[in-house]
Amino acid sequence: MAPFTFFALALLLVFTVPTHQAGTDGINSLVQRLIPNHASGFEFQLIGQKNDTENDDYHISSTSNGKILVAGNSISALAVGLRRYLTEQANVDIYWYIGSRLHLIPQTLPNITNPIAGSSIVPYRYHFNTVTFSYTSAFWTWDDWELQLDWMALHGINLPLAWVGQEKLLFETFSDAGFNDTEIFDFLSGPPFQAWNRFGNIQGDWGGQLPMSWIDEQFELNKKIVARMVELGMTPILPAFTGFVPRAIDRVYPNASVLIGSQWEDFSPRYTNDTFLNPSENPELFTQLQKSFISKQQDAYGNVTHIYTLDQYNENDPSSGDLDFLRNLTQNTWASLKAADPESIWVMQAWLFHSNVDFWTNERIEAYLGGAPNEDMLILDLFSESSPQWQRTNSYYGKPWIWCQLHNYGGNLGLYGQIMNLTIDPIQALQNSSSLVGFGLSMEGQEGNQIVYDLLLDQAWSEEPIDTDIYFHDWVSSRYNSGTGIGTIPQALYSAWDQMRTTVYNSTNTTFIPGVQKSVLELSPKINGIYNKTGRHGTTVYYDPSVLSMAWSLFYQASEETPALWDNPAYKYDYVDISRQVLSNAFTQAYFDFVSSYNATNGSQATSNNETDMLSTYSSTLSGILLSLDAVLATNGHFRLSTWIADARAWANDTDLTSYYEYNARNQLTLWGPTGEINDYASKVWSGLVSSYYLPRWLAFTDYITTTPRAEYNETELTGHFMSFSESWQNETWGLSGNETYSEEGDLFVVMSQLRSDWPTLFGST
Numbered sequence: 001m002a003p004f005t006f007f008a009l010a011l012l013l014v015f016t017v018p019t020h021q022a023g024t025d026g027i028n029s030l031v032q033r034l035i036p037n038h039a040s041g042f043e044f045q046l047i048g049q050k051n052d053t054e055n056d057d058y059h060i061s062s063t064s065n066g067k068i069l070v071a072g073n074s075i076s077a078l079a080v081g082l083r084r085y086l087t088e089q090a091n092v093d094i095y096w097y098i099g100s101r102l103h104l105i106p107q108t109l110p111n112i113t114n115p116i117a118g119s120s121i122v123p124y125r126y127h128f129n130t131v132t133f134s135y136t137s138a139f140w141t142w143d144d145w146e147l148q149l150d151w152m153a154l155h156g157i158n159l160p161l162a163w164v165g166q167e168k169l170l171f172e173t174f175s176d177a178g179f180n181d182t183e184i185f186d187f188l189s190g191p192p193f194q195a196w197n198r199f200g201n202i203q204g205d206w207g208g209q210l211p212m213s214w215i216d217e218q219f220e221l222n223k224k225i226v227a228r229m230v231e232l233g234m235t236p237i238l239p240a241f242t243g244f245v246p247r248a249i250d251r252v253y254p255n256a257s258v259l260i261g262s263q264w265e266d267f268s269p270r271y272t273n274d275t276f277l278n279p280s281e282n283p284e285l286f287t288q289l290q291k292s293f294i295s296k297q298q299d300a301y302g303n304v305t306h307i308y309t310l311d312q313y314n315e316n317d318p319s320s321g322d323l324d325f326l327r328n329l330t331q332n333t334w335a336s337l338k339a340a341d342p343e344s345i346w347v348m349q350a351w352l353f354h355s356n357v358d359f360w361t362n363e364r365i366e367a368y369l370g371g372a373p374n375e376d377m378l379i380l381d382l383f384s385e386s387s388p389q390w391q392r393t394n395s396y397y398g399k400p401w402i403w404c405q406l407h408n409y410g411g412n413l414g415l416y417g418q419i420m421n422l423t424i425d426p427i428q429a430l431q432n433s434s435s436l437v438g439f440g441l442s443m444e445g446q447e448g449n450q451i452v453y454d455l456l457l458d459q460a461w462s463e464e465p466i467d468t469d470i471y472f473h474d475w476v477s478s479r480y481n482s483g484t485g486i487g488t489i490p491q492a493l494y495s496a497w498d499q500m501r502t503t504v505y506n507s508t509n510t511t512f513i514p515g516v517q518k519s520v521l522e523l524s525p526k527i528n529g530i531y532n533k534t535g536r537h538g539t540t541v542y543y544d545p546s547v548l549s550m551a552w553s554l555f556y557q558a559s560e561e562t563p564a565l566w567d568n569p570a571y572k573y574d575y576v577d578i579s580r581q582v583l584s585n586a587f588t589q590a591y592f593d594f595v596s597s598y599n600a601t602n603g604s605q606a607t608s609n610n611e612t613d614m615l616s617t618y619s620s621t622l623s624g625i626l627l628s629l630d631a632v633l634a635t636n637g638h639f640r641l642s643t644w645i646a647d648a649r650a651w652a653n654d655t656d657l658t659s660y661y662e663y664n665a666r667n668q669l670t671l672w673g674p675t676g677e678i679n680d681y682a683s684k685v686w687s688g689l690v691s692s693y694y695l696p697r698w699l700a701f702t703d704y705i706t707t708t709p710r711a712e713y714n715e716t717e718l719t720g721h722f723m724s725f726s727e728s729w730q731n732e733t734w735g736l737s738g739n740e741t742y743s744e745e746g747d748l749f750v751v752m753s754q755l756r757s758d759w760p761t762l763f764g765s766t
């Protein structure tokens with residue numbers, strides 16, 4: 001049907017079908033929040049209500065009294081229609097870390113001469129990885145969540161995880177079951193580690209004891225989050241009782257049959273090997289706890305959803321691979337959920353099938369999933385762009401599933417994207433799998449590279465793979481728009497993004513670098529094993545790094561043409577981000593040169609003047625890069641350690657707790673565990689972290705290398721040194737230790753000019 005006919009039909013419906021005005025309050029409030037000048041300029045009409053299996057559609061037109069009318073069959077459709085109008089007609093959009101730019105829309109709303117229509121190609125658009133709640137939003141306040149939820153609504157998300165604050169419900173469930181407070185606190189993990197506690201990878205808190213005030217306040221926060229999600233047309237996915245219980249189950253239910261989970265990463269048994277109440281052996285107790293948890297949750301949030309997330313074997317292998325054993329686990333867990341909510345649907349992350357391919361053979365997956373009817377589960381194919389599991393499992397043996405982009409590990413910051421896979425593969429999947437019901441985002445950390453997240457969400461409204469050439473161009477037009485009077489966006493910015501599109505954002509070998517990569521500078525220094533790494537957290541620069549030097553110069557050129565860009569928050573953020581990547585890549589190269597020349601000393605002390613000179617030249621290059629990097633990052637609050645720490649400390653309602661929060665915040669970024677169990681996994685190239693953590697490590701390393709003959713190089717000695725440095729850094733306190741420098745906000749123009757003169761080969765003129 002041509003869009004116009006569709007629209008005419010819809011208009012007819014507007015007048016014949018009673019509309020549900022109450023349902024549009026949420027979207028009207030969103031307009032009031034983000035575009036207050038035009039609060040009455042938009043009109044929203046719900047035309048009927050789509051069901052769970054239908055796609056969304058919207059129609060945009062101008063009314064005779066000059067308003068913009070968005071009509072659609074769901075709130076989500078209205079929100080997407082609104083964003084389409086705002087981006088296409090007025091070049092304004094909303095972003096993570098930059099905020100909403102929607103208020104920059106012209107005083108007079110552009111009229112729609114030819115009505116516009118759009119339809120989703122999948123009924124569901126999903127958002128969040130379970131661990132995003134720890135890597136990115138651990139310390140978020142309601143203000144942060146409001147922006148996030150508006151962003152999600154306008155991007156068509158209608159099925160988000162709502163995973164904040166569940167410890168309150170768990171605590172009460174366990175209390176009612178007879179556990180005492182100490183026994184429950186022994187089980188719970190620290191604020192930025194809760195995700196892994198919730199699905200049974202870890203237990204306990206190596207930073208102290210989770211404060212009750214945290215538990216209460218997070219729960220209050222989630223009440224607001226869930227209510228706002230519902231208001232904005234989203235169906236929240238809420239937690240359920242998973243089966244992981246405090247160790248004291250032995251005391252409380254001496255006859256319960258439990259299983260001990262596997263060891264996770266390098267954690268000592270004290271903090272892992274979680275106790276799991278076997279649903280097959282204790283169906284009554286398991287169901288009792290499930291009902292207790294779910295009914296408390298319904299009391300708290302209302303009956304707003306029937307969709308629950310429940311992961312039992314995420315990076316935690318079942319104690320047996322027996323097919324009946326696996327089928328029974330699911331069957332009994334499913335039965336407990338059905339007893340608690342007869343309409344329940346169980347959402348599961350399929351990450352385990354990727355992360356432990358050896359255990360999860362096809363027949364085991366089939367048995368495990370076989371314990372629940374197809375229509376009662378929804379599977380998140382968590383890493384579809386690089387390691388899809390849906391083909392080998394024949395679409396999870398018929399279960400509904402969602403194509404998800406993971407992209408990011410641990411909130412690492414590298415520039416990275418797979419524009420081909422994001423546009424071509426989900427469309428092919430839709431043609432080849434009848435149980436594919438949605439597209440989604442499952443990033444571990446929601447950090448940079450927003451363009452590739454926008455791209456997949458917009459692909460959910462296009463039957464053809466999106467043409468990325470046009471897409472990037474339009475994205476740039478909205479991104480740097482700073483309102484009426486800015487004039488045109490400098491061509492140099494379009495060129496910079498187009499160059500990145502075909503290189504940095506066109507990673508195609510998914511075995512080689514499957515997601516966001518790190519720079520060597522974030523890793524514990526040593527002479528081998530960190531350079532040119534491939535796979536997860538790879539360090540290989542998979543594009544010609546001069547491309548980013550070129551993009552950098554184009555950004556500079558753009559500001560010469562339009563000096564007002566120095567006040568544009570999107571320009572400032574992106575320019576810092578590109579500078580970060582240029583310097584990070586340069587560090588990797590300088591590291592290689594340094595270690596190569598050390599290796600070339602053939603085992604002896606670097607004695608010849610030439611050798612000593614080379615080593616000391618490379619040493620100063622390495623530290624010089626880190627100092628420049630820290631300075632440029634310091635100009636932007638989103639790239640500062642102090643922001644993360646301040647956000648964590650702000651949760652302390654009692655000053656005694658500030659160092660507890662700060663320890664937790666620091667520990668996740670660095671040691672990740674009491675003694676470096678997954679050291680440097682969640683590393684961030686942030687100002688303050690570079691100067692107080694990475695720089696001292698590298699200075700110690702270059703010092704060691706220049707004074708230790710190659711034959712005497714001792715990695716154990718070096719590692720031991722770094723571990724004691726890291727352990728003491730964990731306990732430092734912001735602003736109190738006096739031995740850290742937190743750079744003040746610098747003037748971006750001054751810092752960028754300095755980069756040009758300090759590193760002419762990296763930041764030369766075009």
Ligand SMILES: *[C@@H]1O[C@H](CO)[C@@H](O)[C@H](O)[C@H]1NC(C)=O
Nearest residue numbers: 048049050051052053054055
């Ligand atoms: C949803 O609506 C479509 C179109 O009206 C219909 O074919 C389908 O059976 C409905 N599905 C459900 C689950 O109600």
Ligand SMILES: *[C@@H]1O[C@H](CO)[C@@H](O)[C@H](O)[C@H]1NC(C)=O
Nearest residue numbers: 063064065066108109110111
């Ligand atoms: C849009 O149309 C309305 C009524 O048709 C008119 O009053 C208004 O001036 C138009 N706006 C623009 C920007 O052309």
Ligand SMILES: *[C@@H]1O[C@H](CO)[C@@H](O)[C@H](O)[C@H]1NC(C)=O
Nearest residue numbers: 179180181182183248251252
């Ligand atoms: C909780 O139970 C443990 C035994 O598991 C006991 O040692 C402890 O004293 C109890 N604590 C409280 C506060 O009752």
Ligand SMILES: *[C@@H]1O[C@H](CO)[C@@H](O)[C@H](O)[C@H]1NC(C)=O
Nearest residue numbers: 260261262263264269272273
């Ligand atoms: C923890 O799990 C590992 C298997 O991953 C096992 O070898 C070890 O014995 C377990 N430790 C305890 C204390 O249960």
Ligand SMILES: *[C@@H]1O[C@H](CO)[C@@H](O)[C@H](O)[C@H]1NC(C)=O
Nearest residue numbers: 298299302303304340341342
């Ligand atoms: C929510 O659902 C439960 C079980 O289906 C029911 O007992 C309860 O009354 C409902 N609560 C509300 C507020 O509708």
Ligand SMILES: *[C@@H]1O[C@H](CO)[C@@H](O)[C@H](O)[C@H]1NC(C)=O
Nearest residue numbers: 280322323324325326327328
């Ligand atoms: C699985 O459950 C069935 C039915 O309850 C039972 O007969 C069988 O022994 C169980 N198998 C295992 C391995 O637990």
Ligand SMILES: *[C@@H]1O[C@H](CO)[C@@H](O)[C@H](O)[C@H]1NC(C)=O
Nearest residue numbers: 385386387388420421424510
């Ligand atoms: C996407 O990635 C998969 C591997 O995960 C690969 O087989 C496929 O060819 C890629 N598709 C495109 C269009 O790049």
Ligand SMILES: *[C@@H]1O[C@H](CO)[C@@H](O)[C@H](O)[C@H]1NC(C)=O
Nearest residue numbers: 419420468501502503506508
């Ligand atoms: C991305 O890379 C692939 C493989 O090198 C190439 O075929 C394709 O044309 C590139 N696409 C873009 C948009 O650069």
Ligand SMILES: *[C@@H]1O[C@H](CO)[C@@H](O)[C@H](O)[C@H]1NC(C)=O
Nearest residue numbers: 508509510511512513534535
């Ligand atoms: C992709 O990378 C892997 C690992 O580095 C390599 O073995 C493979 O040959 C590459 N594939 C292509 C098509 O370049």
Ligand SMILES: *[C@@H]1O[C@H](CO)[C@@H](O)[C@H](O)[C@H]1NC(C)=O
Nearest residue numbers: 531532533534540541542592
């Ligand atoms: C690093 O890896 C890339 C890609 O595999 C390769 O082309 C390059 O030669 C490697 N560099 C070094 C110095 O080994």
Ligand SMILES: *[C@@H]1O[C@H](CO)[C@@H](O)[C@H](O)[C@H]1NC(C)=O
Nearest residue numbers: 527528529531592595596599
């Ligand atoms: C230096 O030597 C070590 C040990 O032989 C080796 O593993 C490493 O790859 C070498 N590094 C470079 C950059 O040549």
Ligand SMILES: *[C@@H]1O[C@H](CO)[C@@H](O)[C@H](O)[C@H]1NC(C)=O
Nearest residue numbers: 597600608609610611613614
């Ligand atoms: C110093 O040594 C390097 C590597 O062996 C060599 O390339 C360079 O030419 C030497 N420089 C001088 C001044 O001898």
